[in-house]
Amino acid sequence: MDRYSLSADERKGILLRHLENNDRHHEMEDPFVDDVVNDNKECFVGFPALCYIFSEEKSLCPDRFTFFKNPRYTFSIFLRTFPDKNVYLTMVYALFQGGRIEKRHKNVELIREIASIFRMPTFCSSAIDHVMSYMNKLYLNGHEEDSFYEFQHDFIAECVYISLDSEEIDHLKAYSNRNDILDELIENYR
Numbered sequence: 001m002d003r004y005s006l007s008a009d010e011r012k013g014i015l016l017r018h019l020e021n022n023d024r025h026h027e028m029e030d031p032f033v034d035d036v037v038n039d040n041k042e043c044f045v046g047f048p049a050l051c052y053i054f055s056e057e058k059s060l061c062p063d064r065f066t067f068f069k070n071p072r073y074t075f076s077i078f079l080r081t082f083p084d085k086n087v088y089l090t091m092v093y094a095l096f097q098g099g100r101i102e103k104r105h106k107n108v109e110l111i112r113e114i115a116s117i118f119r120m121p122t123f124c125s126s127a128i129d130h131v132m133s134y135m136n137k138l139y140l141n142g143h144e145e146d147s148f149y150e151f152q153h154d155f156i157a158e159c160v161y162i163s164l165d166s167e168e169i170d171h172l173k174a175y176s177n178r179n180d181i182l183d184e185l186i187e188n189y190r
Helices: 006-020 031-039 046-058 063-068 069-082 085-096 108-117 125-135 152-165 164-174 182-186
Strands: 100-102 140-143 147-153
Touching: 006 031, 006 164, 031 063, 031 085, 031 140, 046 100, 046 152, 046 182, 069 147, 069 152, 085 100, 085 164, 085 182, 108 125, 108 164, 125 140, 125 182, 147 152, 152 182
Parallel strands: none
Antiparallel strands: 100 147, 140 147
16 A cells, blocks of 8 residues: 555545535444545545545435546536536636636636537626635635635536536647646646
């Protein structure tokens, strides 16, 4: 076992803590917990973030085990089909802004292009502001003193990227600022 890997007991503790914190006590004795813990022997860095996202999103996946089997794919579909389309489009905007959204200075051209590509004419700067406030501590972390929000975890940026098709990426990249996160994802998924 890698010295930074989580043991089965550590993984179980993390998952149980997140389920308990989100009033999902009925799932804590479920065999599902042991299945998830034992199936993730080669624990990847994002396991705590997965547990957090899974415990927050009760409707994430009808087959709960699927989320942990293929979290990037499952979560990317979840984001793409999120009932409030402004949430997904704000995550797309954040990705093309380097994983960071400035509260006061937004890329108006990028916002317009996202609205056009996804046929959401109501997507605008105020929609982003609204999403930032209610997604704070869920998918985004707000830094009030510096007045910006950023992805809570690289896993979320990766899932947003996976949810996009290559034409959307190519088109929106032209409106993006220099972006190390996007460049790294493009390189990794070629």
